Amino acid sequence: MGHKSLDSTTIYVHLTIGKTMTVVSPLDKMGGLNCGEVYIQQIFDFSFNDYAVQFQLSKEQEKTAIFIMACKSGDLGYSVNVCDKCYHTDVRNNSCRNRNCPCCQAVQKERWIDARKAEVIDAPYFHVVFTIPAELRPLVYTNQKLLYSLLHDCSSKTLL
Numbered sequence: 001m002g003h004k005s006l007d008s009t010t011i012y013v014h015l016t017i018g019k020t021m022t023v024v025s026p027l028d029k030m031g032g033l034n035c036g037e038v039y040i041q042q043i044f045d046f047s048f049n050d051y052a053v054q055f056q057l058s059k060e061q062e063k064t065a066i067f068i069m070a071c072k073s074g075d076l077g078y079s080v081n082v083c084d085k086c087y088h089t090d091v092r093n094n095s096c097r098n099r100n101c102p103c104c105q106a107v108q109k110e111r112w113i114d115a116r117k118a119e120v121i122d123a124p125y126f127h128v129v130f131t132i133p134a135e136l137r138p139l140v141y142t143n144q145k146l147l148y149s150l151l152h153d154c155s156s157k158t159l160l
């Protein structure tokens with residue numbers, strides 16, 4: 001299914017619309033939100049168990065979801081800071097420090113993006129994406145260091 005002809009594209013669009021119309025937003029399940037902020041953590045708290053029953057998750061995805069739900073909740077412990085002079089005490093729940101967590105890694109992510117932007121050469125360039133066949137993804141996932149290195153080598157040799 002794809003974009004080889006207008007007919008197949010039309011079918012694809014109809015199927016996609018039909019599928020997306022059946023999806024209920026977690027925000028709607030939570031009763032809708034008309035005010036205030038919604039945190040990704042709240043969506044995970046509300047929806048993760050149902051999602052995990054419906055879809056097969058990798059260990060990494062499951063671990064990340066658990067970290068996001070536990071981040072700054074107190075489940076990961078806490079730290080206590082006491083002022084030497086006035087003895088004011090500040091107790092803060094520990095963050096998860098998972099690189100995918102938007103609750104505690106947003107600042108680090110922005111710094112990383114800024115650092116990558118600084119590396120971009122001020123010249124015209126093409127953005128090229130190399131993908132792997134779906135059949136190889138489990139193999140690549142379990143051998144990421146070796147196979148991503150090979151993918152990068154093959155990609156660069158293809159372009160040069």
Ligand SMILES: [Zn+2]
Nearest residue numbers: 071096101104
């Ligand atoms: Zn976190």
